[in-house]
Structures are given as C-alpha cells and as structure tokens.
Amino acid sequence: MVMNLVKLCVGISSIEQLEAWREKECARRRAAGEPELIVHVTRMMPAKKDEVENGGSLYWVINGSIQCRSEIVALEQVQGDDGIKRCAIIMSPELIRTSPSPKRPFQGWRYLKPEDAPRDLGGAAAGGDDLPADLRAKLMEIGAW
Template sequence: MTSTAADPAPSVHMVKLCVGAERVEDLEGWQRARAAERLATGRDPRPRHVTRMWPKRGDELVAGGSLYWVFKGQVLARQRIEALERVEGEDGVARCAIVLNPEIHRTEAAPRRPFQGWRYLTPEAAPADLGAATGTPGADLPPELRRALADIGVR
C-alpha cells in the first residue's frame, strides 16, 4: 500500500526524535550522503525515514503534513511528507518508509519531552518556520542561542 500527496484529507503533522543527530546540520549531512548513495544506484534520492508501524492517519500526513524533528529536546526543523511506502526489512517484516521532501525548514525552537516512536501534531500546535521570508525575529541567531532562549521561554 502506498499513499501519495494527491490523497485528499485534512493535514496533520508528525513529530519524531532525530536519534543520532545533535544538530540540524547533522541531519542535513546524513541525508545528503544517503541521497548520493541512492542516486548512484539509480534509486529515488529523496530522504526516507523507515519506521516499524504504519501511521493510522497516513492519508492526513501526505495531504500537506510535515515531519518535525526533535534535537536534544527541542523541535528545530521540519520536512514535508511526500509519500508513505511499504518496504520490507531484511528480516522480511513490512515497514513504513516516510518519504520526505529533501528541503529542511528550520523552525522556532519548541521544547519536547523524550518519547518513543512518533506523535501526531496539529497544524495549530506546530512551531513556525524560521527565515527571512517569514519575518521571524531572531531567525539569524545561532541555533544554540535560539535553543537557550526557548528554554527560558523567550521566543
């Protein structure tokens, strides 16, 4: 079963810990390396995150949803979800590949407690994107300073 962004449904987002990465730059570098490997073997280079469970709200996720990444207890970035694809692991177990748009958008720092798996996130609860286009104050601050300010409640 494959879902794509053409499915009509209200959008919802997903939030997930970015395990193994301490900074957004770590995720960017990892995804660039995987994209080059996939491209070299003739496969779709878009980033994928494979998870054991298929999201029950998958149609809503691909209808405009994003995966929000948590780094060291803070949501700091997001990527648009483009599709959900069934993949089979080396152990023969079916899994869900969350196919992401390669563009990583930095977001306002938003604290998140540790959790396993993923959580759904309503559009109203999602942190805003940073950047000159959004006019967000402090978009040009270093990530560590933005994180420290968010920790003390300054946005």
C-alpha cells in the first residue's frame, strides 16, 4: 500500500519560488559532490514509514491549496545539534504540478491517501504558466481552476 504526506510550504508564495529554491539547493549539492536530492526536516517520523517509502509523495500546500508534489525517496531519522530526533524527508528534485486542491492550515504534516490526492497536471495545462499569477490565484480562489 502507498501513503502520501501533505505539508504546508511555509515561506513560499508560488510554485515558481519553490522551484527556484530547489534549483539553488540542487546546485549547492552538486558543487559539494552530493546527490541531487531535496531534504526537508520535520519533527515527527511517520508511523506509516514503509507505506510512504513505497511510492509516496509529499504534496505541498502553497497559498491555501495543494499545488504540487515531490516524490519521496526515503524517510530517515536524524538528530539535530540540540539532541532532538527528527525526520528527514528525502525527495526527488522534480516538482510535479497537481490540480489545485484547497487545504486549510495545519501544523506539521498529515497523511494523504492516494484516492484523496489531487491529480497530476501535464502538458500545456500544467499550471497555466501562460496566465498572469494574479489571475491564476483568483481562478484558484473561486475554484474555477
């Protein structure tokens, strides 16, 4: 069985901003001779670790809606300098845009069943890149996109 995670993308206001941050992180890792993976550290390790690692994704909530996802490669326990154990979510560097799906604010991460996950967008409709950002946001707000 596969299980996904959903998490707020705090401090990011658009998919483009998240893509730019991820590209910088991949470039930094390349320069350091490290694998091009994205690592996000969160407080709690999922109890359903095996299901998440079995093809799950991290769905990102940006501006009140799920807008994209990242494929999860692994979940690893790490310990911070403060001695607290945390969970490192290791992801593929690629962002996959999804059909926008409204999501209320929450803390931490939540499980997201595959049948409840928004569908991936593909081709020319992959996020309305040709639309102005404010128009795209308004369409999402009224549920017309």
